[in-house]
Amino acid sequence: MDPGPREVVRSGGGIPNFAAPRRALAPPSAAVRVRGAISTGSKMNAFKMDANIVILGSDSVGKSALTVRFLTRRFIGEYGDIESIYSHNICLDGREMTLNIWDSPYSQDFSQESLLCEKRLQWADGFVLVYSICDRSSFNTVSRMIHCIRASKDLGLEKMPIIIVGNKRDLHHRRTVFSEEGRLLALSSDCHFYEVSAAENYHSVLMVFHALVDRIRECRSAVKKPAGIRGIVKSMSAVFNRKRTDSL
């Protein structure tokens, strides 16, 4: 059975403690998941949102390196195979957010993977799908993952925000996947695309997460809008219907 992510590390911009798990975390469930939570802690936090981000990709493409780079601005080099959910506070466009980032090692066991995939799909507000520009099979894996996510129509995930990341850009002399291929995949699957080097560049990694947060926000407001319009139409027709019955 899948034990679920093992650690939660709180990070407010400082360096996460990788060695010491703070508390065990059950597999993502409704209890863990609080969509668009509103904190009432302070005036500043009145509109605080949260977003759940899942990092996926083949093994050794740099999923942990990207995550750690974003959390700490640092590239460490070697990362354990620990499945973790990091909780990280950011302030974007003057708005506070808590990002819960689920970084898990790649599993080749397909049956387990599909089970995990469903759990992640239910938990996630957005995905970062990572491949290495030096590893074509990791690019193919990302392509399959997009297909899997977009095919989950019953979960309403056709519009799930996804950022495709071609990592290890510093190793361009060993490149086997052209940038155009990543761009084309993103275009054809309604995703965003970045090529980065977790090893060499913090800002491009930051852009990946900010772009995903932007898309998650857009997605949430797009979900709200039709309800708003429906509400206006509903109340207008209620007024007109009443007038019609009043005049009888």
Ligand SMILES: Nc1nc2c(ncn2[C@@H]2O[C@H](COP(=O)(O)OP(=O)(O)OP(=O)(O)O)[C@@H](O)[C@H]2O)c(=O)[nH]1
């Ligand atoms: N040159 C280079 N090496 C990188 C980069 N990102 C990660 N690496 C290296 O690639 C190896 C794998 O990185 P990880 O972050 O552990 O990859 P992962 O995808 O989390 O791997 P799994 O946990 O096994 O699935 C490590 O040796 C990293 O130092 C990068 O941008 N450039």
